[in-house]
Ligand SMILES: [Zn+2]
């Protein structure tokens with residue numbers, strides 16, 4: 001739970017930092033993604049006209065299998081642009097748990113890739129194309145070139 005005690009807030013930003021266990025995410029591990037780390041947050045809260053402004057960042061990390069090359073990788077997941085406004089709450093404690101959870105869950109990729117530029121596996125020989133060029137693609141292109149030529153001849 002991430003709660004901000006309202007009675008300490010002023011018009012100057014106050015820092016609220018902490019760590020939540022990974023269960024905070026409420027996301028189960030799957031075959032393609034695990035959550036190995038805790039969830040760290042660093043929030044700033046202050047009174048503003050008509051309510052409370054909460055800004056800051058939240059981070060954790062994932063261990064995931066790349067959707068293209070199937071290699072397992074670990075990567076930090078960060079949302080540094082948290083910004084929520086709450087109309088002056090009636091309670092003493094402002095519970096921001098659900099909003100912060102959403103902020104970090106939205107930053108988790110749906111289809112994780114080791115790199116946006118990941119070339120994946122060769123569909124012909126299965127080689128990881130990030131590590132080496134197997135030449136299959138070139139061969140395929142030549143084959144289809146010859147095939148096009150054959151077809152041309154055939155049509156004549
Ligand atoms: Zn990859």
Ligand SMILES: [Zn+2]
Pocket residue numbers: 122123124125126127134135136137
């Ligand atoms: Zn290949």
